[in-house]
Amino acid sequence: MSTQTPETETETETEPEAESGASAAPDHQQRRMDEKRARAEARDDAAAQAATEFEGETVELKVFRYDPEVEGKEEPRFDSFTVPFEKGMTVLDALIFARDEYDSSLTFRHSCRQAVCGSDAFFINGSQQLGCQTQMGDLEWPVRVEPLPHQDVVKDLVVEMDHFYDQMESVQPFFDPDELPDGELDEQRQSRENREHIKLSTRCIWCGACMSSCNIAAGDNQYLGPAAINKAYRFYMDEREGEQKRQERLEIIEQEHGVWRCQTQFSCTEVCPKDIPLTEHIQELKREAVKENLKFW
Amino acid sequence: MSESYDRGLVEDFGRWTEFSAGMWAWVFHKFTGWVLVGYLFTHISVLSTSLQGAQAYNNTLSGLESLAVVRILEVGLLAVAVFHILNGIRLLFVDLGVGLEAQDKSFYASLVLTGVIVVASVPTFLTGAF
Numbered sequence: 001m002s003t004q005t006p007e008t009e010t011e012t013e014t015e016p017e018a019e020s021g022a023s024a025a026p027d028h029q030q031r032r033m034d035e036k037r038a039r040a041e042a043r044d045d046a047a048a049q050a051a052t053e054f055e056g057e058t059v060e061l062k063v064f065r066y067d068p069e070v071e072g073k074e075e076p077r078f079d080s081f082t083v084p085f086e087k088g089m090t091v092l093d094a095l096i097f098a099r100d101e102y103d104s105s106l107t108f109r110h111s112c113r114q115a116v117c118g119s120d121a122f123f124i125n126g127s128q129q130l131g132c133q134t135q136m137g138d139l140e141w142p143v144r145v146e147p148l149p150h151q152d153v154v155k156d157l158v159v160e161m162d163h164f165y166d167q168m169e170s171v172q173p174f175f176d177p178d179e180l181p182d183g184e185l186d187e188q189r190q191s192r193e194n195r196e197h198i199k200l201s202t203r204c205i206w207c208g209a210c211m212s213s214c215n216i217a218a219g220d221n222q223y224l225g226p227a228a229i230n231k232a233y234r235f236y237m238d239e240r241e242g243e244q245k246r247q248e249r250l251e252i253i254e255q256e257h258g259v260w261r262c263q264t265q266f267s268c269t270e271v272c273p274k275d276i277p278l279t280e281h282i283q284e285l286k287r288e289a290v291k292e293n294l295k296f297w
Numbered sequence: 298m299s300e301s302y303d304r305g306l307v308e309d310f311g312r313w314t315e316f317s318a319g320m321w322a323w324v325f326h327k328f329t330g331w332v333l334v335g336y337l338f339t340h341i342s343v344l345s346t347s348l349q350g351a352q353a354y355n356n357t358l359s360g361l362e363s364l365a366v367v368r369i370l371e372v373g374l375l376a377v378a379v380f381h382i383l384n385g386i387r388l389l390f391v392d393l394g395v396g397l398e399a400q401d402k403s404f405y406a407s408l409v410l411t412g413v414i415v416v417a418s419v420p421t422f423l424t425g426a427f
Binding site: 126127215263264265266267269270277279280283284286287 | 312315317318319320322323388391392393394397400401
């Protein structure tokens, strides 16, 4: 937690103490509360002071703001925040600092902060990237942070993800093997070569960066999108997959709004934070679909 | 659920400075494709003057070729056709899954090659045009 100030930590430590003394001695408590208030004021002053003048390097953050529920904020705008720069600071760190120190209404999704949960994909300086994975030092300053394009904005940097999740689920991302091993506790084994084949496709974290970068998905709402097709690839190429399910899944991805909508712009491959070769996977599925349809033996 | 804000397609072509190689290849391929489709119609209309006899055809062609602007457009047509062919070959390899890591380099290569061929063709097309 690089952006959390030490003051905030003291606050959380003192609170339980104050509560425990509540019933025992009212005078004592009163004094303590006064002291605490004075401390809090001093702290706020210090924070306000610190907010206006930082020592060392600062970076300007321009953040897309929009809140349909607050009067005067329905019109989207950009807010600027000046954030002290530290070595190793990510865009997410800077956003957290801006939210904690300036404007607590600044809204964005984040969870694990280590590029695993996939909840903090933003449009940073004109490309889709994970906030927690992108170093401030690597970007051109001032850094412009916007919500993912081609998705409806709910508030500030939060976008509507329902459609993306619907598409992910429409390819039926689950196993349905033809035969199960005999023993109840037996594993369903996969060969090393097959594992290598699907390895990259299993790395998807559902962040939605690829879908947002895709020009085709922007124009065609029914297009499955790179992430969903990659998910289908992950199961289609797995040797443990049942033949029946494989056929069904191929029918889903080779329909009109499936793999054939991809026009190999490589946008998704370039923005994928997990470096999944999405275009390659889509092209491989296209070839599978052609092979399947040309089969005359 | 509150209303949400649709930012629409604003960020698409307004952000052309941020397009990557693959995106430019797509844009150019679409553009050159439509230019070639458009050219086919003019091509047919010029060729069909031969239906009115050999003289009419010769007159049309020599008339067109005497115009400097037509000569310049021919250079442009060559550029469009050559790029479409080269990028088409690139897309064929992409479809076959060959060299996808080098897709941006092959796009730049087709651009450079197009440039070289077009420059080399300028004397052929423009001699005696002015």
